[in-house]
Every structure is written in structure tokens, then in C-alpha cells.
Amino acid sequence: MDSSYITVDGNEACASVAYRCSEVIAIYPITPASPMGELADAWAARDIPNALNITPRVIEMQSEAGAAGTVHGSLQTGALCTTFTASQGLLLMIPNMFKIAGELTPTVFHIAARSIATHALSIFGDHSDVMAARSTGWAMLCSSSVQEAQDMAMIAHSATLKCRVPILHFFDGFRTSHEVNRITSIDDDTVRSMLDEDLIRQHRERSLDPDKPTLRGTAQNPDVFFQARESCNPFYDAAPEIIRETMQDFARKTGRKYDLFDYVGDPEAERVVVIMGSGVGAVEEAIAELNNKGEKVGMVKVRVYRPFDSKAFIASLPETVQSVAVLDRTKEPGAVGEPLFLDVVASVQEDWTGPQRLKIIGGRYGLSSKEFTPAMAASVFAELNKPEPKRRFTVGIVDDVTHLSLKWDPDFVTERPDNVRAVFYGLGSDGTVGANKNSVKIIGENAGLAAQGYFVYDSRKAGSVTVSHLRFGKHAIESTYLIQRASFVACHQFNFLEKMDVLELAAPGATVLLNSPFDEKDVWDHLPREVQETIIERKLHLWVVDATAVARDVGLGARINTVMQPCFFALSGVLPRDEAIGHIKDLIRKTYSKLGQSIVDRNIAAVDQSLERLREVKIPVRAESARHRLPPIPGVAPDFVQRVTSMMIAGKGDLLPVSALPVDGTFPTGTTRFEKRSIAIDIPIWDADLCTQCGLCPLVCPHAAIRSKVFPESELKDSPERFESREWKNKEHPGYRLTIQVAPDDCTGCGICVDVCPARSKEVAKHKAINMTPKDEHLERERSNFDFFLKVPEMDRRSVKLETIKGSQLLEPLFEFSGACAGCGETPYIKLLTQLFGDRLVVANATGCSSIYGGNLPTTPWSCNAEGRGPAWCNSLFEDNAEFGLGLRLGVEQKHLIAKELLRQLGPKIGDDFVASLLSFSSTDETSLAEQRERVAALKKMLGQDQSLEARRLVTLADQLVPRSVWIIGGDGWAYDIGFGGVDHILASGVNLNLLVLDTEVYSNTGGQASKSTPRAAVAKFASGGKHACKKDLGLLAMSYGNVYVAQIAMGANPLQTLNALREAESYPGVSLIIAYSHCIAHGIDMGTAMTHQKDAVTTGYWPLFRFDPRNAHDELHPLRLDSRKPTSPFKVFADKEARFAMLQRANPSEAKELFEQAQADIDARWRFYEQMVGVSRHAHEPEVAEEVNS
């Protein structure tokens, strides 16, 4: 029996077993299951053999559907296979899952269960995905903890071989998949012993083999299909017992016992909760508390949900039970009840033999990782105690609409007082989470204590806040909820004190550790009054350390984690100080030695210096600070933002009742402007005297935090005293002024604007026309300036020269202040799109980075102009975005046609000339658009008097007479891989649609996995040895149709070509595809210089710029035009500046050399091919576009 402890998260616990039991693993990234695939790929890349003495073949597929298909195929050849997925990924696997089960094929799919997108996408955990797969005929085995994620994985791989029923093994996304906990590992011998050689042989013997040919996958007729479908019944009848036997076998080998259903609580319980998944931890704690108070309550943990062994379930109930509450972590609108509830009702109806009639109620809890606490569990037991409990209920929310929710007592807390309960507030960039994961490891693996870590992340990628919840104690920690009463609170960033209630969770007498630039004597006066009051009221012990200074002194930059961690150990007392410090240093050596001795030295120096600078603060008796915590929404905001959005921003979204939220997932746009995160340390300040008015800085700003505006001088009369402007160099607008203005609270401080600025001071060469400057020195002034700037009227679009960069930058961006990474390479394209077409833009957005920074609550950067017009945006799915966009276009066109038909019908009433002018509109220049809008407004006014059916219908549709610009936006994961089938179909459709591919050459949002866009020689997840295949040439594929407008652009290399391409694509009356080079932090680059680095991509030929315009595909004209010159430097010049390539040179120089040579050959060959294509004349049929939709 193996009893070694390891500290891992649920994903690693599960993947470790899956890897050891499999020969073929097909993977595809999806949160929160991606780490399982990443680990399997990394282990395979290192050629680590598994328990079957083979290195599994791990292959990334183009989608989860592809992964399931591959697994299905490998299974048919008798291989042992697995895959990992979640949510929509599981839905894509369902068709194959039916097949795999129908063919009685043993396999295990591991699922980090996650919400299915409905009214909104959510990456967090519930059972809606696995419940959607419950009809596939798979057994379903549920793990409720990190330990179980490992153990049940083993049981699943073992049992499936015997019962032949494939097993869906699932655990709760994030709560279990990402919780770090100390568990007892399973050694290879145990794994081997659980995989019966004879059963493996039988599986292989059933495989497709030309030496003994068989046929599977027949088509059957009504005469036999039904009977054949019933033939598998004995296997399902036998499966529960086989799984139970396997559990018993596992118990013999490991000492850990599980059953199909496990009962916990008073043996004579009268009230019982039935639940599966991580929620059992909270219920178990509630039961212990209630049992102590004499309440007869208990719980049935469901481990094997399918096949649902009714008799075993009934047997698990105590005979004394009177009432049962079934908790489902999913929602099935319109159903009598949720699935587990229905199964329980049916089982009791059929198999309960007790004398008493059981009262059964069903409730929902924990959707999308909503907290589920012992207090909530206690409220369920309390409900069961009522004479007339709610038959259907929810718990964990306040439902003030249908009043289904149960109230719970927030003071019902079951935290063990002897546990250390520590909460840490940090920035993603300061390393807080990493250090805390290490602390859990140190304590879990060295101190003989149980340890648990759970980490809450931000919705934004730039300046994201993290909250770490760590528990340590002598007993196993299964508290599957966030810490409610912390004995230790660490605030790793001093400015958090002003922005959030970091002491909210501090228990009376708790220790508070603050990273403070002020010492123990001065810090008190710098604390907000609310913080002072809490410290005094709760008698908190406050300690300070200037971790920022220590980290800076030892050369660790912003990474203060190694400074704060020893302070935590010193103050929390979880381990003797010296022992803890020893462990920290050991772990530093272990973690960083492969990164180099200098890294080890610096971190160890940080540890040594941290404790020397740790000081306790003497707490005064009174709170007298004049400072106060800032409101979440400064200033005026619309009602919805004030009531709802502000609560989410303040981290109080859990308190919003059902009535506060839209019924159908529809939200107002333009809300990021109310969320002043103020995350930049330095902001760009304009030097008007030097500015050449080129427009580059607002063009490249990823966050629309640098704006340019031109206005008559008269507008300056009420300007703030130090509002900068200079004469606008334009003969048509004499006397106009130009201002370049920073939005100081919205800037992320990336510095891209400064990097691209071409204007320098003659006296001080480093001084440009825009310069990064410490924000604190300018904040108040620039706030006032920006407020004024926003009030200055926008330039009339009709007066703007759209064909120039500087002109385009006078248009108002309708995409602003997104939560994208500082220096993001995607958002400048989107922002430009909104400047050009935003007031008539309809966007279909594929899931990925752009859907997250575009649509992840609490706020959205998609915005609208003063007239209330702006982009209408929707995210359907990852895989269907092209088709979804086509649907949008078709709908728009149909409405347009109907409006025109109605116009014709109403012509005699309205006036034929007026109708003719409305109908004859065809141009999309700004003047024509403005005139058409005026005509439409006049039309609606006229129609307002007319009560005829046609008139009322036309009023609804009249706005459609102004053409819409439909754009399909997404990343390379969508366009090259999962959505390529749809993209290809749209390319062939000839419909007036525009596709913008933001090509980062990896799956950026899920953490940098390789896509088919990933270039040869780049290191990425799922290609850790460097990608061997060349990048797919999507542009070339699109050009093959002949009538598709195709452009490959790189804003940083050629801004004007980018502008031209977007305008040409929009004007082309067929399908347009733009492939936009988008630098990304997953490239391992300096994001501050990433735009200018794009020039390297182009001059090396790595990213040739071109436009293929079918409007030139006639009369011997040449539709393809190369917009970049012949490569002037080798690929290596570009590659050496990017870690994705340079990593391989370090890790495997000989492989890198070979791949670099191949990559150079790719570039050379492609350039030669393009050069030849430029000279080719071609005739293509332009799309047949009806005059009505020529927009």
C-alpha cells in the first residue's frame, strides 16, 4: 500500500492516472480541463513511460469532436484511450460517445465539469455539461475532491475494462480541478495491478483486424435496430456491481473505501440530503455541526450516477429517513425537476419499502461555481424541517422573482478553529498565487499537515487581482468553499486598501500582513478610515513589510512573492519559523535551479531580507483617517450600472438578487468607461509642441486610452487650465485645434504608444511627442483633462479623411478600455474597425480572448456614440462563429428586403420620389450614410401618423435601410481549427460578409496551445518540442475561391495597408477575409515594443503583407498585390526576439537549428510562390449581389 503524500490539483491528480492507463490520448484545450491535456502532452514529450510501459501517443485535434472521433477510432483498434474536456467540448463529443457506448467499448473520458453556455458563457463549474451527456449510455462516476479525482480515475480505468461500459469520470471544474490539496498518491504498481491483463487482451481481441475481419457501424432497419439496442442491457445491469467490486479492489490496495453511494451522518437520520460533486464537503461539515446539536441529519454522496443503481441508492438511506432533499448542480428549465432529483424520486417510488412515505424535495445550487457553504447546506436541512417545505428550491442566491431561494444564516460557520485559514490579495503579476501554491506544497509535503489552496482570479487580463484561500491543519481539509473567517489576511498591494474591502474576511484577532511603502510608524495615517475601523473593532494585529523595496533591491522587479511568503510563515505560526524558511529555500532551489543560479540567489536573498524588514504596527485606539475607500463607480453612471454593474465591480455580485439581472442575457454596452481601474504605474503624456499629428499613438493603443480629437478653438473656452492642444495642420479647417489625450485611469501603461511615436525632441533625443511618466504626478490633471476632452464634440465624420491614418484616428472608437492584456495585439484592430464602421457594425465573435475581453462581465468595452449608435455584439460559440455570422447577415438582409418592399408598397402614400431616394441609396461613404439616416428619420416621422399594418411594420424595420456592416471576428483557434469548416463554407457562400481573424498563432485565451496557425519551430503548449508542421496558409486557401477578398495585414508594420484592407474588405460586396497579425504575450516578447517588432515579421518575410481583390480579377488584371517587399533579413532576426522560438534554441539547439532552417525554407518558398501569383491574371465571378443589399 502506497502512502506517499503529494500536493496537486484535481486536474493533475486525475491526469496522472489517465496518462498511466492510456496508449492514445487525443486532446483539445478547453477551460478548466486544459491542464490535463497539457500535462499529458508534457509527460509524453519527455518520453515518460506509463504503467503500461509505453509513452502514450498524445495528439492535439482540431476540436473536441475531433478528439472524440480519434479516440473512437483508436478504441476500435484495441488501444487503451482517453481524453479530457469540459462544457461545450463535451457536447461536441456526444455524437461519438453514443457510438462508443453503443459499441460497448471500454474507455474513460475525464471531465472538469463546467457550465454550458446558455444566456452567457461561464468557465466555472457545475454539472450542466455532464448532465447533458447522461443519455449517451456512459457510466458516470463522480469525484468530489482532489483525492477522489485521482482515485475515481483509477477505478474508472479499471472498471471500464471489465464492464465494457465506457465511463465518464467527472469532478467540479475549478473547485476540484484547480484546488490544490495534499493527497495520497497511487504508485505505478498499484495502477498496473488495477489494469487486468486479461481484460486488456479481450479488448484487443475485439478490435478491428484484417486477420479476423469484422464490421461495425452498420445501418440498421426498423426490423432489428430496436432489438439490437436492447441487447446491451445485461452489461448495464452488471456495471454497478462491477464498479463496486472495483472500488473494493481499490480499497484493498490503497485503504481508501468508496461505494456507489456513501452515506454520512446520523445513522438514525430523519432528514437526508442527496448530492454529488464537491458540494459534499460543505454538506458534511454542516451535518457534523447539526449532529452535534442533536439534529438527526445525514447525506448520501452519489458516486456512480449512471447506471443509477436504484436499489443500492435506497439501501444507502437510513431506515429512519423521513424527508430527502436532492441537490442538483444543474438546471433544466421546464423539467419536473433536475436529473438527480428525478432519479431519486423514481428510485424511491419503485424501491423504497419503508413504512413511512418519504417527502422528497429538489433544489439547485452552485451553478457556475456559485459558492455552496455549510450554512447553505444547513438551510436545506432547515427547509426539510418545515411542515410544507418548498418542493423546488434554489440555495445560494436570492430569488426575488419566483421566490424559490432558501435563506441561510451567514453566521453558521463550521471552519475548524484549529486550522490556519489564510487569505491573500495580490496581483497576477506579483506572483502571489505562485508563492501560495508553493506554501501549500511546503506544508502538505513536508510538515505532515493537511493543506488546501484555492485561487480566485479576475475577469481581466491586465492588472488582474487574485485572491488566494489557504487552509492548513492536522485533519484532512475538505472544506469545498471559500474561507469565510480568516485567521490571517495578507494584502500584497497597498493600493488595494482603497479599492476593495480586503479585511472583509478577517476574523476577530486575525493577523494582517500588509506590503507597505510606509513603515510601522507612518503606515497608520495612510490607511483608509474603513480599514482603521475594522482593525480596531476586530482587534486585528497589523504587520508591515516593504516587499516592493526588497524585491527591487534583490533584482526581482515586481515579483514580491518571495518576500511575502516568509512573512506569512513567520506570522501564521503554521510551521516553526526556521523550519519554514528552510523549506522555502529548498523549494526555491528545486523550482528555479533549472532557470539558473542567479534566479535562485535572488529569491533566497529576498527570503533573507524579508524577515529583517517585517514590523508590527502599534494600533491606535481611534480611527481618524481622512482617507476613504473609493466607490466602485466614480461619478455619474446610468441606473443599471449604478445598481448592478457597480456591485459586480465591487466584488459583491453574489448579493445581487435574481430581479437585478436581465432575463435573456442582454446587457447595455459602453460600461468599461465607468470602471476606473487605474492600474498603470506610468502613463503617456503628450508634448504638443513636438507632435507631428501622425495619428499613430491612438491607432496602436490597445485600450483606446490615447485619443485624438480635432475641434474649433472656441471649444477651448471652458477647458481646464492645463489642457493641451495645438493648431491642427489642415487647410480645410483653419483655426481648429488638435489634442492627444490620455485616459489616465484606463491606461494600462503598456507604452506601445510611446514606442511607435516618430517625433523626438531636438534637444533631448529620448524625449518624444508622447512619453511615459509616473501616473501619480499627472493623475489629477489628466483626469480633469480627459473629462473635458470627452465633452468636446466629436469631429463630423463627413469632414474626416478616412483614407489616412490621422483621419481615421479622429473617429470615435467604440471599443474602449477592455480588460485585454497590457499591449494586446488584437484590440487595436477591433478598435479601428469600430472607428470606421462602428455606428452600423454587427459583430459575431468567436469564443476566445476577444469574446472574453469583449464580453466578460462586469463591463464591456463595446461602446456607443453620442447618438446611441454602436456595435451590436454577440458571441455564439467557439466552433460556429462563421455560421453564426452568416445567420446574422442573412437576417439583416431579409429585414432590409422587407423594408424595401414595404417602402414600395407605401410609395403612393409617402411620395414616390422620396421612396426612390431611399431605395436608390447604394454608397457607404459617410456623407451618403448621413443623408440616408436623415431620410430614414424623416420616413419614421411620416410613418408615425400612419396606423396601417404596413406602416407599423416599416417603422420597425426602417433603420435597416441604412446598411449594416457584419463582421465575423475570432482568433486562429477558431478560424484555422475548430471553426474552419464553417469558415470555409462562408468563404464559398458569396454572401456580403467580413471575417477578421486575429491571428496570435496560438490558442491565447486558454494559455498558448498550438493551433494550425502556429508556425514551424515555435514552442507552444501541445508542441513543447517545437512545432514540426508548417503554418497553414489560410489566405491562400481563401484565394483559391477567386471571388473572396483576402488581405494579410500587420498594423505595426504597415498601418496604412491595414486601414486600406479594412475599408476595401467592407466595401467588397462578397466575402472578405482579413488575417491580422496579432502579437501576444504567448509569443514571449516585450509587449511594449511589440508593434514595432511587427516590422521584423514583415521584413523577414515571416508575415508577408498582401491584398487579393477579386474586383481586379478580370480583363487581364492581377488581383493579388504584395504590400511588403522581398525579405531583406533572415527569419532568425525575427525569431531571436521571441521566446517562443528562442526557447527551443536553448532547450534543444540541434532540433532548433533544423527547424529554423525548415522555417526559413517555408518563408522562401511562400514568397517565391506569392511573387509568381502576383503576376498571374485571373478571372473570377464577383458575387451576385442584389442591389438591395449592396452595402
Place this chain on the structure above:
Amino acid sequence: MNVDLSTRYLGLTLRNPLIASACPLNQDPEFLLRLEEAGAAAAVFPSLFEEQIEFQQQQIFGLYEYGTESFAESLSYFPELEDYNVGPTEYLRRLRAARDAVRFPLIGSLNGMTVGGWIQFAKLIEDAGVDALELNVYFVPSDPRHGSEEVERRYLDLVTAIRKAIKIPLAIKVGPYFTSFGHFARRLVDAGADGLVIFNRYIQPDINLETLDFFPNLALSESYESRLSMTWIAMLRGRVGAYLAATSGIHSVEDLAKILLVGADVAMLASAIYRHGPDHFARLEAGLKSWLIEKDYASVQQMKGSLSRENCSNPEAFERVNYMRSLVAYTSKPI
């Protein structure tokens, strides 16, 4: 007539006083073979830079940590590799390959300026089989608050640390900018230097007039630049107890002869190799031999230091008076 071209440097007996100085060309074993065949007596392998090691470590650390643990869907952006080769593994591999390829003495080279973890690599270079180690200390004291003693102390601490780390002979390559170089040279020797390589050429950056940025722009040395080394070798010869190597500006037989006359044990060449190729060693060796014969010297040993400050007939040439004479002589020429 037979003349003996051999010399001794860092305890090594060399066939002649011509050494290929550390430069990137020397990392190629085939190039080293060409040097050996052409008559180079030894070569210094290209330097392992302190910055090379630490900068790469910091870069990889930055990459390893950047953007991680910030966003729930992407807790990292790169696969964790088994080995980042942040140490000098590749450098040592190349060094060993070079060592195996040639028979002439190979001198390792470390380039750095701080006493840090990187000096452990001195031992690794020694273990790779080199015959001696050259420590190249390239330090620009850009902070005007640092005094000369502080600057010298950095050098001395470094030499002491390296000396402790290795057993093979150690040469120190330094620049000329010291208050009293002779005194400092003695201190270097006291700290453990077996030889002094003088002088490092401080390669100042150039300005790109288009971008108005500085950029590295290596200019090859010219013969006149050897006079600085020549002067100081003349002054130090017989007064510091260490081998002396002249470097910078040695291109011709005349340059070579002069440097040996003032007391250099060896002359080190880099720019000349770039300019004339490896075969230049053969030409210099033959030329030196002819010169010795012509001047009736029996050996390099005989001529070495015969014109040092101690041995020359007009030591005032090294003093102010020579400076004055030079100026007067030059300005008196018609313009």
C-alpha cells in the same frame, strides 16, 4: 640561420609568441585547426559572458513567470520544459569540441565584472580541459560616485574569487583606464593573476543618425593602437612578476617586433585575423623569423624586454619630456 621563436606564457611553452585572441571565430574547431596549421602558438576561446548567463536566466525567468497565475483560463503561456540550458552547457560543449580538435594550448575565457554565482563556471571551464584561463574584466565605471579604490576593489575581489576556484594559470585582461596602472597591475598579481593581458579595447557604441540611437559598432583595431600596450608593457616588464601579453593593434611584423622588444611574452591578435585571415599567422611567424635573423637575434627570448623601460637607453621617452618633444616636433612641421 636558426632562431628560436619559442616563448613562455602562463607557464606554457609556445612555439612562437603569436596567440589568437578571444573572438567569435575561435569557437569553430575547424577554424582553430586552420589557426594551428598557420602557426598560431595558442588560442583563446571566445568568452563566456557573465551577462550571457545571468541575462538569459533573467529572461527565461521573466518568461516563465510573465502573465502567469493571473487569469483563470490561462495560468501559464508556455509549456514547462525539462531543461532550459541556462547554464553554460552549450558553451562547454563547444569548448570541449575545440579542445579535442586542436593540439596547441587552448586558453578559456570568462568575461564579467561581479562576484556572483557565475564565477563557478571558471571551474567548469577548467574541467573542460583548457590550459589556462583568461579573465576579461570589462567594466565601465559609469557612476561618478564610485571612486578609484572602489573600482579597483571590484577587480581584485573578482580575481581573488576566480583564483580560488581554479588551479590552472590565470591571466587578467583589463583596460588602460586606471589612476596608477603599474600599482594596480601589482595588486592584480598579488591577488592571484599569473599574467596580464593589456589592453582591452573599450568598444564604444556608435550613433545611428537616422534613429538617433546608439548602436554597437565594432571597428577593427589599427597598428597605432598598439602603442598604448607597448608603453605599459615597457614600464611593467620586470616589475610586476607576471607574464605580459600585448593585445590591440598588432597587425604587422613591425608591430610584433616592437611589442616583444618592450617585453611582451606574447602578442594576441584578433583584428588582424578578421582582416587577413588565419594564414596571417604564417606570414607573421615567417616575418618575425626574418626580422630576428636580419637583426641578428638568436631567439625571441633574447629580444624580449630588451627595450623595456629598465633596459632601454632613453627611459625619459616614457615621461613628460617625450610628450613635450612630440608636440613640438609635430607642430613645427609646416601646415
